[in-house]
Amino acid sequence: MNKYDNSRNTHFRLGILGSAIASIFCLNTYVFADPIDPAVNNVTQFFSQETQVNFDLYADSENPNLVWYSPRFGSIALNRQLNPDFAVNVEYPSDGIFAGQALIDIEGKLDTSGIATEIIDLEQEAKLLGYDIAPIRITAADTTFLVAGFPVGSDGRIDAQCDSQVIDTPFGPVSVPFCQATDKDGVVRPLDFLYSFTSTPPVSGTSISQNIPFEGTTLPGWEFPIRDLMSFGQSWDQLFQVVTNWTIKTISEVDVARVSVTWPILFRELSTYVSNCRWSCTQNEINFLYEEFLNTPSDWGLVINYRQVDGSYGPIPASQNQRLQTKNKLVDVLGPELFVAFVDDVVIPTFGELRNIGPLAKASASSTFCSGPNPSAHCYSPRRANDGNTDTSLGGFSSWTNAGGPLPQFLELNWPEDYDIHKIDVYTSEGFPISDFDLEILNKENGRWENIATVNNNTLLKITAFSGRAITNRLRVRARRGPDRQTIYTRINEIVVTGREVLPNISEQQTFFTLRSNIEKILRQSPEIIQLSSGDPNTLRTSSTLMYLQCMTGGFGTPVTWAENPRCGYNATTNIATLATASATSSYCPSPSATEHCYFPSRANDGITDTRLGGQSSWSNDRTPTLPQWWQLQWPSRVRANSITVYTSENYEIQDFDIQYFDDITQAWITLKEVRGNQDIVVKTDFPEVITSRIRIMGLKGPNRQTFHVRLNEVVVEGRPE
Missing domain, CATH: 2.60.120.260 (Galactose-binding domain-like)
Structure with a gap:
């Protein structure tokens, strides 16, 4: 398996973004409460499908703005030069069973913290959703090295027993070394790749972000196959894979809100609501009702206070996810007290195709x-x-x-x-x-x-x-x-x-809801306080991180670096706009004394695709000079680009603009696309690959309500360095 085939340029971006990764880990080293079991609070559902493939995600039991992550994929660790922390050398023993034969020594470190670019993407997506991220803490770890199909024991070692065997050949008897060792399951098996291997498996009770040092020596006959692997950046999947199974302690009992219920008022208002449904409310009408409980609780005799980060309670939810949790808990707790469900036949009109x-x-x-x-x-x-x-x-x-x-x-x-x-x-x-x-x-x-x-x-x-x-x-x-x-x-x-x-028409059975005659609650005059929480205090979950050796070149006396070939994603594209310097003809600043609201050019290439209106999330031109005005990206060296996506402001979409690149040979601006009468918030333009050091958006007309202002919230340029 090669996770990077036909994917984005993972390893190439490591060199560019290594320092950014370090800053993320420094900023997000949290020691709050425990992660919440996803069965109670499934924060994963708010993230993209790609993120769900790459990570297991957990909400925090105390901080609603924190998401813990467990990467599903790891890689070789980085050294100080942001190259693979890996070495390959050849040795020729002078004595012993392998005397005079070429043996390959391998040494390196695996990184369980995840693929760097995937963490960058996770951090940016989480930021848009209002979350911070942190690597999860683990209770236990069980690592398996699979070396050419041989499962290494839990101690991370291969201790081989080697002897010489004489084999008859057409050229006479030949002495051949034969090695075997005990695998993870206690079975003695022959070895055909490494005869010596040691490693330091991850430790328990700490962060999931760890390095796994390892070293080993091959049997004779592997020099040229490994030279081929290191010459072309090929995958070592058939020879070397590592998987770590983590045990993670989560909690599934979480307080989300406290509700005060004045039952007579609630039943009085519900009686009016349900009568409007002719005493047979549909599921959608009941769902709408619970939304009304949250939107206007006092109208229904409810007082809802949400648990805050500091442990106090307040009327405003700490996050949208907490609001959703509260609604679900209200359904579980209030539903049986308020409603009776019944099934009835419903006549449904049907139609053909429009x-x-x-x-x-x-x-x-x-x-x-x-x-x-x-x-x-x-x-x-x-x-x-x-x-x-x-x-x-x-x-x-x-x-x-x-x-x-x-x-x-x-x-x-x-x-x-x-x-x-x-x-x-x-x-x-x-x-x-x-x-x-x-x-x-x-x-x-x-x-x-x-x-x-x-x-x-x-x-x-x-x-x-x-x-x-x-x-x-x-x-x-x-x-x-x-x-x-x-x-x-x-x-x-x-x-x-x-x-x-x-x-x-067709007839089918459908579930309806009517009001329960709950005399005990109706007659209760004093408010009842209900704590919304559920689950067990401790639950053990498992997660796995799979690590590979691939896309490396060099060794045998030279430093190991990342392979530069399409198979390893070197020619794949990524958002290179964040690597450029943004400038503009002018920038609108509503108050020189409050520069955080200025519509700076850098707002449009900060990697955040937030389309809300305002200077904190977009660039806009000043009213003078008059349009057209440009916003520009300039890279320190030439890049290859093949796609540009323009994000503009909601309800203030840029109507008319040109996408242009600077031809460094002719020293002229070339128009890639003319956009007129646009009403979309996101406009993507694909084009044949161009080589340039500058790209700009020439703003011609803003929205009808403000034609003199053009707004760019983010410009994503898919490409790669030349």
Whole structure:
């Protein structure tokens, strides 16, 4: 298994981000309470799928803003030069059973703290969610070295017994060394890779972030295979893997909130709520009710105080996760006291697929205009308006129009059965658009036409006249006025009716809830205090970290470094924007005395993709000079880039901008993409790889409410150093 195949440039980024990793560990060395069992508080659910693959995550029982992590993957440790802490050398024993033969000595340290770039990504994602991170503490550790299929004992050693065996060959008898040792399960097995191995397994009762020193010596015959491994950065998976199984003490009894319940008020308000459900509330209506308990507790006779970091209680939850926990506990504690569940049959309407159902109807009209030598061919037939052709050309071959005379006139679509209509688009004629009209559907119960849309003073060729829900089998356009140049003629080229069949109803069982008659609680006048907590004080969990040797080159008298080949991810891309210096034409600062609110250029390449409005999370230009204005990234040396993602501010999205790179050969700015009329918060642009030292966003127009301000919350540039 090679975890890095077709992945991002893990090892290359280690050299760049090594100091950042060190700072994370220094800042987040917590000694708070114990981690919480995920069965009680599953903080993992708030993180991305990639993070869930790379880490086991645990909430803290005291600090709601702290997340403990256990990495699922480790790697070779780093030395002071941020290269692999690994050495490979060859020796030729002068005596003994291996005298004169090439043996390979390997020595290094494995790091259980996780892959550096994955920790960086975890730290950044946690920051966006409002969390700090820290490596988890472990109670016990059990490490297995798998050396060419040989499971090393728990002491981390291979103590081989070696003898010479004489083998007959076509060239005569040959003396061959034969070694065997006792494996982890107490079985004596032959060795075919390392005949000597020692290591220092991780210790218990400390952080999961540890180094595992090891050294070993091969049997003869491994010099050239290992030289090949170290020449091309290949994986050692078939020869050397290490897995550490950790035991982690967690707690599953956590106080999250304290609730005071005045039962008479609660039942009084619930009686009104449940009666509005006709005493049969659905699960969604009950879920909404619990949200209301949290949003406006006093309206329901509740007082909710959340446990704070310092152990006190207050009305505001310390985190969104704590609020969710409180809601779940309210369901568990209050639900049995308040509601009775029952099952009943429910009739559910069903429908077909949404599509243009206009062509399925029969079209007719109050009158039809015909012209030309062959009236039957050039008549403005009603069927032109539902033939599926949205051509807006003027003429009887593409539209219906009335025969003149008094208005209003009618164009009707009649289906053989009811349809569920969601949207109606009306197409009219170029140069002669219909000005005023109504949309009407037939109410089969009373036989009357009912208005569902009115359009006046139209000049468009396509009008979305209706968007909603209507069930009918007859629809008509009540045409009241044509264009100014021909007010007595109303032209309709096509009616596109987005709808679906109304299929037979089905019946299924559904759970409903009604109010429980809890006389004891209803008569209780004094408030009852309920502590929301659950679980056991101590629970043991297990987690594993798998470590590899791979993507290393050198050795045999030269320092071991990271391999520079695509297989090891060297040519893979990552966000290189954070490695550049950001600058801009200007920056808006609302108060020179409060610089923390200034919209500095560096806000847009700090690695945080927060899209909230404000100077603490984005860059914006000053009002002078006027637009266009640019925001720029400049690297100390050239980079290769192939994708740019622009994050802008919620409700203040940058509308018009150009993405450009500087061509160092022609000394000119080249536009990669022109974006106009944007309404999206995130805009991603992929392009063929370019080589440059500068990339910029040329801001042309901000949102309609502030066209003179362009905002960039973050710019992510996928690429790699040249």
